Amino acid sequence: MTRKQYTEEFKEQIIKECQEVGNVALVARRHDISSNTIHNWIRKAQKRGSITPLPKSEEKRIREVENRLEAISKENNTLKKLLGEKELELAVLRDLRDRINPQ
Numbered sequence: 001m002t003r004k005q006y007t008e009e010f011k012e013q014i015i016k017e018c019q020e021v022g023n024v025a026l027v028a029r030r031h032d033i034s035s036n037t038i039h040n041w042i043r044k045a046q047k048r049g050s051i052t053p054l055p056k057s058e059e060k061r062i063r064e065v066e067n068r069l070e071a072i073s074k075e076n077n078t079l080k081k082l083l084g085e086k087e088l089e090l091a092v093l094r095d096l097r098d099r100i101n102p103q
Contacts, residue, residue, distance in 0.1 A: 006033075011041045015051060018042065022058070025066045035066075 006014075018027045018038060028035040045051045 012045075012050075014038060015042055015045055019051070023062060023065065025069065 025035045
């Protein structure tokens with residue numbers, strides 16, 4: 001798999017969008033980029049002094065929201081799987097009922 005190369009202008013645009021939105025994970029999903037990649041871009045930009053870091057409380061809040069989103073996504077996937085299993089079970093039971101008691 002080849003690594004994708006991004007221009008500095010694109011990176012700056014993504015960093016700016018992250019600052020405006022306040023959620024790196026959301027911006028990463030929008031642009032199909034790893035959130036770790038964007039965090040690296042932000043760190044490098046902070047070292048260069050081209051952007052100011054987010055306040056620690058804001059970073060903490062963002063991490064908490066990202067963690068909660070991940071937990072909810074996992075729960076949602078589990079529930080979808082359970083729903084599919086129940087729908088299959090219901091279809092089997094209806095089929096058996098119709099075979100036993102044809103109308």
